[in-house]
Amino acid sequence: MTAPGVDDGVTAATRARTVVERRLHPVTPFRRAWAPIAVVAGWALHDPNQAQRQLTRLTTTTLLIALAVVVPAAALYGFLSWWFTHFAVTDSELRIRTGLVFRRTAHIRLERIQAVDVTRPLLARIAGVAKLRLDVVGADKKDELAFLGEDEASALRAELLARAAGFAPETAHEVGEAPARELLRVPARELAIALALTGATWGALIAALVVLPVLWLVTESVWTVLATGVPLLGAAGARSVGRFVAEFDWSVGDSPDGLRIDHGLLDRAHETVPPGRVQTVRIVEPLLWRRRGWVRVELDVAGSTNSVLVPVAPREAAEAVIARVLPGVAVPDAAALARPPRRAGRCVPVWWRGYGTAVTDTVFTSRHGLLRRSLALVPHAKVQSVRLTQGPWQRLWHVADVRVDSGAGTTVTARLRDAREAAELLRGQAERSWTGRRDARPDRWMA
Numbered sequence: 001m002t003a004p005g006v007d008d009g010v011t012a013a014t015r016a017r018t019v020v021e022r023r024l025h026p027v028t029p030f031r032r033a034w035a036p037i038a039v040v041a042g043w044a045l046h047d048p049n050q051a052q053r054q055l056t057r058l059t060t061t062t063l064l065i066a067l068a069v070v071v072p073a074a075a076l077y078g079f080l081s082w083w084f085t086h087f088a089v090t091d092s093e094l095r096i097r098t099g100l101v102f103r104r105t106a107h108i109r110l111e112r113i114q115a116v117d118v119t120r121p122l123l124a125r126i127a128g129v130a131k132l133r134l135d136v137v138g139a140d141k142k143d144e145l146a147f148l149g150e151d152e153a154s155a156l157r158a159e160l161l162a163r164a165a166g167f168a169p170e171t172a173h174e175v176g177e178a179p180a181r182e183l184l185r186v187p188a189r190e191l192a193i194a195l196a197l198t199g200a201t202w203g204a205l206i207a208a209l210v211v212l213p214v215l216w217l218v219t220e221s222v223w224t225v226l227a228t229g230v231p232l233l234g235a236a237g238a239r240s241v242g243r244f245v246a247e248f249d250w251s252v253g254d255s256p257d258g259l260r261i262d263h264g265l266l267d268r269a270h271e272t273v274p275p276g277r278v279q280t281v282r283i284v285e286p287l288l289w290r291r292r293g294w295v296r297v298e299l300d301v302a303g304s305t306n307s308v309l310v311p312v313a314p315r316e317a318a319e320a321v322i323a324r325v326l327p328g329v330a331v332p333d334a335a336a337l338a339r340p341p342r343r344a345g346r347c348v349p350v351w352w353r354g355y356g357t358a359v360t361d362t363v364f365t366s367r368h369g370l371l372r373r374s375l376a377l378v379p380h381a382k383v384q385s386v387r388l389t390q391g392p393w394q395r396l397w398h399v400a401d402v403r404v405d406s407g408a409g410t411t412v413t414a415r416l417r418d419a420r421e422a423a424e425l426l427r428g429q430a431e432r433s434w435t436g437r438r439d440a441r442p443d444r445w446m447a
Contacts, residue, residue, distance in 0.1 A: 019088045019090050019095075020088060021086040021087065021088040021097075022086065022087055022088065023082065023083070023085065023086060024082060024085055024087075024145060024146070024147060024148060025129045025147045025148050025149050025152075026082075027127050027129055027147060028078075028082045028085075028129075028146065028147050029075070029078035029079045029081070029082040030078060031078070031146065031147065077100070080100050081098075081100050084097075084098070084099065084100055084103075085097065085098045087145055089110075089156075089159065089160070089163070091169050092109065092110060093107050093108055093109050093110055094106075094107075094108040094110065094113075094134070094160065095107055095108075096108070096143060096145070106143055108134060108136055108143060109136075110160065110163045110164050111164060112136050112137045113134055113135070113136055113137075113160055113161075113164045114135050114136065114137055114164075114274040114277050114301075114302075115134070115135035115258075115271070115272045115273070115274045115277075115301075116132065116133070116134055116135075116157045116160050116161060116272060117132075117133045117134075117135070117269065117270060117271045117272060118130050118131070118132060118133075118153050118154065118157055118269070118270040119131045119133060119267065119268070119269045119270070120150070120264075120267065120268040120269070120270075121266075121267045122266045122267055124147055125268065127147075128149065128150055129147035129148060129149055129150065129153075130147060130148055130149075130150045130153040130154075131144055131145070131146040131147055131148075131153075132144060132145040132146070132148060132153050132156060132157060134160075135274070135301075137302070154177060155176075157177075158176050158177045158178070161178070161257045161272075165257070178255045178256045178257050179255060179256075180253035180254060180255035180260050181253060181254045181255070182251060182252070182253045182254075183252045183253060183254050183259075183320065183321055183324065184251065184252045184310060184313055184317055184318075184320075184321055185249075185250070185251040185252075186247070186249075186250040186251070186310070186311055186312060186313060188248060188249065190294075190312060191244060191247060191248065191250070191311060191312055192244060194289065194294060194311070194312035195240045195243055195244055196240065197286065197288035197289060198240070198286055198288070199286055199287065199288070199371065199372060205233075207232055208229055208232040208233050211228060211229075211232065212225050212228065212229045212232075215228055243311075244265070245264070245265045245266055246263065246264060246265075246267075247263055247308070247311040248263065248264060248265035249262070249263060249264070249265070250262075250263040250310075250311050251263070252309065252310065252321055254324055257272060258272045258273050258274050259272070259273040259309070259321070259324060259325060260272055260273075261273065261309070273299065273301065273309065273325060274301065277301050277302050278299055278300070278301055278325050278326065278379075278382075279300045279301065279302055279378070279379075279382045279406035279407045279408035279410065280299070280300035280376055280377065280378050280382070280406050280408060280410050280412060281297065281298075281299055281300075281309075281322055281325060281326060281376070281377045282297070282298040282299075282300075282374055282375065282376045282377075283295050283296075283297055283315075283318065283322075283331065283374070283375040283377075284296040284297075284298060284372065284373070284374050285372070285373040285374075285375075286371075286372050287371045287372060289312070292314075293314050293315050294312050294313065294314060294315070295310075295312075295313065295314075295315050295318050296308075296310065296311060296312055297309040297310040297313075297318050297321065297322060299325070300406060300408035300409075300410045301408060302407045302408045309321060309322075309325065319331050322377075326362070326363070326377065326379055328362055329360075329362045329363050329377065329379065330360070330362075331365075331375070331377065332358040332360065332365050334356075336358045337356030337357060337358050337365070337367055338356060338357050338358065339353070339355065339356055340352055340355050340399065340415065340416040340417060340418075341399065341416075341418050343397045343398070343399065344397070344399050344415075344416035346393075346397050347393055347394055347397060347399060347416055348415070348416060350370070351370055352415075352416055353370065354367065354368055354369045354370040354373065355367065355368055355414075355415045355416055357402075357414040357417065357425075359425070359428070359429070359432075362379060362380065362436075363377045363378060363379050363380065364377070364378045364380065364383065364404050364412065364414075364429060364432075365377050365378075366404075366412050366413060366414045366415070368413075368415060376412040378404055378406050378412050379436065380429075380432040380433050380435070380436030380437075381433070381436035381437045381439070382406050382407055382436075383404050383405070383406060383429065383432075383433040383436070384405045384406060384407055385404075385405045386402065386403070386404055386405070386426055386429045386430055386433070387402070387403040387405070387426075388400055388401070388402055388403075388422055388423065388426045389401045389403060390419070390422075394416070395419075398418065398419045399416045399417060399418060399419060399422075400416075400417060400418075400419050400422035400423075401413050401414065401415050401416065401417070401422070402414040402417060402422050402425045402426055402429070404429065
């Protein structure tokens, strides 16, 4: 016979381990109800002639009957897809069950979660809901929960990060959102000027100014000029306006769970740069930005699509943020970069002057580009492989390339180094990578 106290304790522990499944926000069916309508629209776009013939045969009565069937069917599909979608946080994983006909259950191990982003599209902001997107190690596609109430999304994000950091299930709810300290905020005026000074915008405008008069002289057709000019001018405007809308009110904050990035004019996004998962940092310096001392900072993060850290900022401010991403790393200045030998100009005329390489105790650094400079930094601990490549023309002039592969599938290349220097770089980098991985801090949240 079991003692009453022991039985009560087992029952309480069993109740504590009970998995509580939750549903998404009730507004979600309106999002998913568009699926049947999208199928019809896709068929019409795939075969427009057949769709037009079918539409001409429809009478008003038939059209009303079709709408009376399609609209309720879409609403029913949205409701059922929402009803059969559940998620739950267990002791070891986030479980997401979806599927109306074909069931799918995603088991996301909590220790493999490396980023939890909260995005709020414009209509979602109006409805007071948000989308939760998860970056998981080894997964190419992000799993998402769309939609949750804004407060519920923030609370679930905090719980997942706390659980990924190793907090016990019973205390993860109490941890809450970790405090953040703002490191940098990009003014809207500075962002607008920077986008206006990018080469892509001016390139599209110059192409339009050159191509359109030539087309008019050759064809004398207004439609040909419009068909060519509208996409060119639209591409220039969309690239600049689109980036301005996406990168508006960009801020970077430092918190125990990583660097937090908030941005967006219409669609607000709350992203996280996971600690220890950054493989490569690139400092991009377009030609027209140099007079103002501005740079752009981009990232390669293993298993993540987050690629921009700072859209535009003074170099000193950008390097201060980089110091938080790569602790203990100092960005080498231009004087510290070793140029290729002059005979490298026989392989790559003129542009060889933009190449440079530096190796410190913490990072492998390589620069390329004359008009648009790009300085890449790879921590030694993140190097997966090192290769030396040398084509026949390079062998003739005794130069070679050293390629460093990182965990994010990217390669940083030290171009046109002296052949003996390249061989020494190859041997030395292999040793530095081994010692770097041995001494690296663990990739843990809130460590």
